[in-house]
Every structure is written in C-alpha cells, then in structure tokens.
Amino acid sequence: MTRPYVPWFLLAIALTLAAVYLFPLYWMYVTSLKSGSEIFANPPTFWPVEPDLSIYPSVWFRRTMQTFMWNSVLIASGVTAITVLLGTGCAYVLARYRSGWIDFGLFMILMLQVLPASVMITPLFVGFNQLGLLNYPRTAVVLAAAAKAMPFFVVLVRATFMSVPRELEEAALVDGNSRIGAFFNIVLPLARNGILVCAILTFMSSFGEYIYSKSIIQNGAMQPASVGLSGFLGPNSSDWNSIMAYSAIYVTPILAVFVLLQRRIVSGLTSGALK
Amino acid sequence: MARFFNSMRDGIGFDLILVGAAMVFLLALAGLPLVYNILMSFQQVDMFTLGDLFRPLAGLTNYVAVVNAPEFWLVTKNTLIFVFTSMAGQFVLGFSLALFFAQNFPGAATIRGLFLVSWVMPGLVVGAIWSWILAGDFGVLNTILKAMGIIEAPIFWKSDPNFSIWAVVIANIWLGLAFNMLLLSVGLAAIPRDLYEAAELDGANAFQRFWTITLPMMRSTIGAVLSLGLIGTLQQFDLFPALTEGGPANTSNVAGYWAWQMSFKLYDFAKGATISVMMFVLVLIASVVYVRSTRHEVRG
C-alpha cells in the first residue's frame, strides 16, 4: 500500500515470464508465416519479412487435413461421450458414500490413472486383435483412450459432486423424488459446470491422442491429426513452415477454447481433487 | 424383479449400476489388459501366435533377454535421467513461478492461467515445435544461446548423443511446468494469511517464513505434485517420436518408448510386454507414494 509501484513492477516481470514461456507458441505461428527460404535464414528473423498465409490452405489440402481433423473430432467425441456417460455416475457414487469399499474403489481408480499408455498399448493391441476389434480401429482407439481418460475425469468430477451439499439431495428425496429423480433434477444440475469443464478437458486431451491411434489405426483415412503430423515429422525433418502451419491449424481450436474458458477451467481444476 | 427395480429407483441398486458400469468398463479395458500383459511377458509371442490366448510358455526367457539386451542399461540410465531431471526442472521452476504469482499484483491469476496452454496442447505438437526450436543448424535456441555468449558452436540437440536426452527433457519440462505451478499455487493459496502475519510479528524474515511456514504447510501438496510429476513423466510418450525417436543409437530412449518400439517396430510383443511389466512395477511404487500423499483427500 505504501509503495504502489511494486505491483506494476511485478506485472511487468509476469508479462516477461509469460512471453518467455509462450515463446514456443509464438515461434510456431511465426514460422508458419515464413517462406521456405526465410526459415533457414541465419540469424533467424523474429518477425516474417513477408507474412504469407497461403501455406495454410496448401498444407490443409496437401496433407488431407480435413480427413485427419475429422477423425480427431470423431475420436475425441467418442472418448468424451463414453467418459462422461460412465464416469459421471461413478464419480457421483464415489462422492456420496464413505466406506472401506469406496476407498478401495478410489484406490483402484487412482492406480488406473497412473498406468502409462505405453504399458497398456501392447496388451490392448493383442487383445483387440483377438477380438477382431482391429477391423474397427477408430472404435478400438475410442475404447482404449476412454479407459485412459476416465480415471482423471472421475477424480475431478467426484470433487465437484462433493461440493454439492448432501442435504440438498436428501431434501429432494423427502420432497418426493426417487433416487433417479433426485440425481437428475437436483444433483446433476448443480454439478453441471464442473462436469462440463472436465468434459472439455477430456475432449482436449483426447483430441491430441497419439500413441493408441498410431499403434492401432493403419488405414490413413481413419487416422487422427496427431498421426498425420507424425507422418512428416522426424529427427531429420526440414519442411518446418509446413509442419508449423499444420501444428497451428491443429492446436488453434484447442487454444481458442482454452483461452475463452480459461477462468472456468482453472477454477474447475483447482477446486478439484488436485488440491 | 420388482424388488430389483425398486432398489434401482430408491435404493442402493441405483448406486451399484452407476458405479458398476464404469468399473466393468475400466476392468475390461485396463484391468484385464494389465493381467494379460503379465501373462504375455511369460509367453512366446510372435506374428503366428498373435491370435492365440494360450501360447508356449517362455518362463523367464523374455526377462533374461530384455536385461541382456545391449541397450538395456542405457535405456535404464536414460529413463532415470529423464524422470528425475524432468521432475526436478518442472518442480523447481513450477514452485518458483507459483511463489511469484502468489504475490498480489493486477492480472496475476489471468497471466498464470495463460501458462496452462502448454498443458492442453497435444504432446506431439509440443514435440514438433521444440523439434524446430532445438534444430541444430537453424534452430532458434542455438541462435539465442550464441547471442547471449553461452555457446560458441551450435549444439545438435537431437542428433548429438550427448544432448539427445536433454532435448526431450527440455521439452518435457516446458510441457509439465505449468501443471506443477497450478497445483502448487493451489497449495500456497490454502495457507492462511494470518500465519504469515503472525510469523512476521514474531520477527521472521521472508526467507525464514518460507522455510518455517510455506514448506511445512505445503508438505502434502509437494508430495502429491512430486508423485504426479513422476507418474506424468513415466507416461510421457509423444515427445519421443516427435523429437528423437529414441536415437541416435538409443541415447535418448526410455523404457516407455522402448517397449513400444519392441511391439510396434520390431513386432516382438513378448519383449514389449516384458518391458511394460517392469515399468509398471516402477509406476506402482510411484502411485503408492502418490496415494499415500493424497490419502487425507481421499478420506477428506
């Protein structure tokens, strides 16, 4: 209070830190606007000499991004749908009771949360192969990725349900609701925001899903954008402006949603079990 | 039957169905594969027996073969380096930023929120961007380091065996830093302000306040963050195909990626499963630590 300039000084540092931290993002967009020769300029230019947007449509068509992005949307939607449908009820029950069984269930879910995809992919692939699911590769990926996403969703949404006072549900029961009615009329509407945030997070993370798709989907027409990106990425890549344009097209929708909903997402996360 | 429906509407049946559906799904797609994985690690699996459930048993042959593989110790060493330096980097930087953003200044929460964009980006895209930044000849990082006088000759981050693992570590720190910061910020915000005021009245300076109040009060948060960091780092996969593909000559390969290579590049599913089982044991240890550190929340 006595030194009002201090906050502004801190704000300046904060902006600098954010600029440094977000530089890779900036670099992605800037590179995508550069010409093929300018990206190899030495020293590199920090602002494109001749910003050129034409690379976006050309990458989009050349790399058949329409198919890739569509597949990403399909897979992410499928994962989100399964996760929300199955995970919400599970989170509700785990929030409602307190007993040894619930602790055990939570423990199991936490354990599943920590399983690396690279551990799971080998048995999943062989198992799906035996079940014939590899003939429906996108479905197989959706199932596998939903199992991966669900524990995190359950843990977060459980925290949301715990913030809904138990007495509200009891009042609804006494007022004449069945358990089903109380769940849908009272509990669910009150937990809606938290569930929505977690659903968005689930969608975002499965939109970028890579390892299951890469391992399970062989048919290029069914692969998501992440696999499409890996197609021209490697230790010896050089087509950097195309790669960056592809990346920009891929992540911009996610980033836009995130920046729009930033406040909600962050508060949803911080009020959750991650405390 | 009527009783069953009544219990579904009004009793425990409703809960059992809700929790049961998710549990069956998770058991089928996570529990069973886990068991199956262990089974496979003791079997001979090749392209011809891929469709069978009962394959010739291999005893410990797969394990012996994995441990005796020439790259085994290199991969182990890389895994440890990758895990611990990533965790340390994410934690130290994340904690510093969390402390900084805990200061009261305009826009603190919003700017802090912007950091989280790294967390929602697809890992492969992060890998792609860093692959370009870390490029040896035209990468911008080398230019900046040279301009600052830190290096003289460009570092070939991705292809120099001495640096390849660090390329992945740098990208991974960037990726996980924000999430660490967020969790630690939450922990910091939960410390009552009057504790600091009391300590200040008692004559503690800023450094003493950090050591005697912040750190002890944050103990469970730090435990959770470190174990989540360990788990997250062990889960990291996407950066490897995007940056180095484990090379050159496995100098940046880690267990997770190696297991995948075994199964999906060399089609040696038994060895892939074996490495996965070994890695799972490591994860198990990490998760026990994690669960213990979050136990008060589980019960809370």
Added chain:
Amino acid sequence: MSAQIELSNIDKHYGAFHALKDVSLSIEKGSFVALVGPSGCGKSTLLRSIAGLETITSGTLKIAGQTMNGVPPRKRDVAMVFQSYALYPHMTVEENLTYSLRLHGVGKAEAKVKAAEVAATTGLSALLKRYPRELSGGQRQRVAMGRAIIRNPKAFLFDEPLSNLDAALRVHMRKEIRALHDRLGATSVYVTHDQIEAMTMADHVVVMRDGVIEQQGSPLELYDRPVSKFVAGFIGSPAMNFVPGTIGPDGMTVALEIAQSLSLPLARHQEPGRKVLVGLRPEHLVIGEPEQATLRLPVAVVESTGSMTFVTTSTEPEMTVVETRRTTVRPGDTIGVSIAPNQVHLFDPATEKAI
C-alpha cells in the same frame, strides 16, 4: 389421540458403531416432540430414520399406522426442515416451494395458488421470484418452513433448523414455529442440542444419550423429576450443581462434603449413611443471612447480567447460585444459602440414577 409416529425397538448400526439402541417412542398426532441431547447422541439419526434417509437395522417404524421400514422417503409423506435449509440453489423461492407439489403431480396453476398462500403465511410474498442466494438467513429459514408446510404432510421433521440464526432471530423463530405448528394442527418432531429450545417449544421432550432414550416427558417433568444426573445436568440453565454428600443418621438430612458442619433437610427418608450425589439447581438456592441459612459458602466470583446475578463459590467442586434480586455480595464474602427440601435431588454416585 392416536400415535402418528410409532417407533418400536429401533436399532441402528453403522458398521461396528451402534447408533440407536432399542429405541421405542410414540408420538401423538398433533404433538410437538423435541429430541434433545449432546452431539452424537443419535437424535439426528433417529429423525433421519423417520424420514427414511437412514435405514434402520431392526425394529418397526410406523407412520399413521403404516409400517414404513424400507419405504423410500418419497412414499412416507413427511416434510423435513434441514439445518442448512437445503434450498435448491438453482430454483427461485416459488420453485422451491412448489417443487414437492410438482413431483406429486399437482397442476401448475394450483401449485402457484398454494405457493402464494404459503408465502403469505410465512411472509415471503415479496420474495417469490428471488433465488436463495439473494435471501437473508431468516428469509431462507422461512422458505425452508414454507416448503414443508405447503405439502400438508403427515409429520414435520426439524433438524436443528435454528442453529444457523443469530440469537435474537432464534428466539423469534422459536415462537413462530410453535405458532405455526398450533395453527396447522401438525405433528412435529424437532431435533436440537439446545435444551432451551426443547423446553420452550415442545409438549414432549425426549432426552437422548449414546443412542438410548434417557428420559421422556413434559418439559416440567424433566425439570422437576430428572431420572438421572445426565438429564438433571442437561436440562436447566445454568446447569445444576452436583456435590457429593452423605445421608445423615436420621435419614432425613444430607451432609454435603463441602460444608460438613451443616446439612440439608430432605423431603423423603433415605438410608442413613449412604453416599449420594446431591443436585441443587442454582435458581433454587436462596441467599439469606448466614446465621439463618442451611449452608454457608465462600464466594469466588460474582457476575451480574443486570436482571440476574450469578454467584460462583470457591468450594470444591464449585457451585453456582442465581440471585434475581439486587445483591451486595462480593468475592471473598461468605453467603448463607437455603433450599426447600423438595428441591434437593439425590443421585446414586455409581449409577448416576435418581434416588
């Protein structure tokens, strides 16, 4: 009069914890019954069992003559007012009031009319379109009440409904709830940890302890004839003084261990020489001249509220005396205190039961 709610031999276990032990209770139609006791005594569990929010382990629970074991809450036709009020935050006051009607298939127009009626009786008419977060604590309390009365249920269940209000409002709402009960001719079960609430509001008070009904009866019955040291100490404010003593050789006096020289006359003959616990209500102790009084007590603390003066003695254990007249007693003085023989309560030191 018929029993509106009848509990017979109710037991409730939570795992190894025995929350209700063989509780039997009959609640008459139209009566106002208070369940009172310290926290953890099982009073809330009992109320929630009546509502159907807890399932009882054994025993029979009847509401209006029908056995309700295992019947879900929605089919019991009881209304409950919760401690936190449990107003649905995403509904307006009107929607909160009519929610149960809508669930029971009452038409929209009819529900609106009823809501207006109830709002008028509870003084909420101007607030029908507001959301709960826009209301004060007292207003929320009224909505919770209104939500219960709109249904005309078989019984009203109150779970510490006043504990979130400030002291003045609490006293006011006490009277209002009781008036509402009388006007509706309702049957009410009221859980509270505050014995004053129980004493002032209820026709019938049930004192619970560790899952057992310790004593039940009219408020004055409990005050005048507590069956145990627990009830005696719980009912009445300030709390009853307990002093060890011995029955005199004639069986008609008791000598207190803090004032050996003098003894108190008893109303009934007791076994001479028996060790007892003597209970003396602070308001029954009358301060007089030391020479004429039966007890002489040294004074440690004198606190005055203006209308009353609380005198605490420096004896071991200390005693409290309430004086309603102006007094000149100061710390260090010795006061003379007398008490009527029928106001001396005796308890067995081992069982703590009244003698």
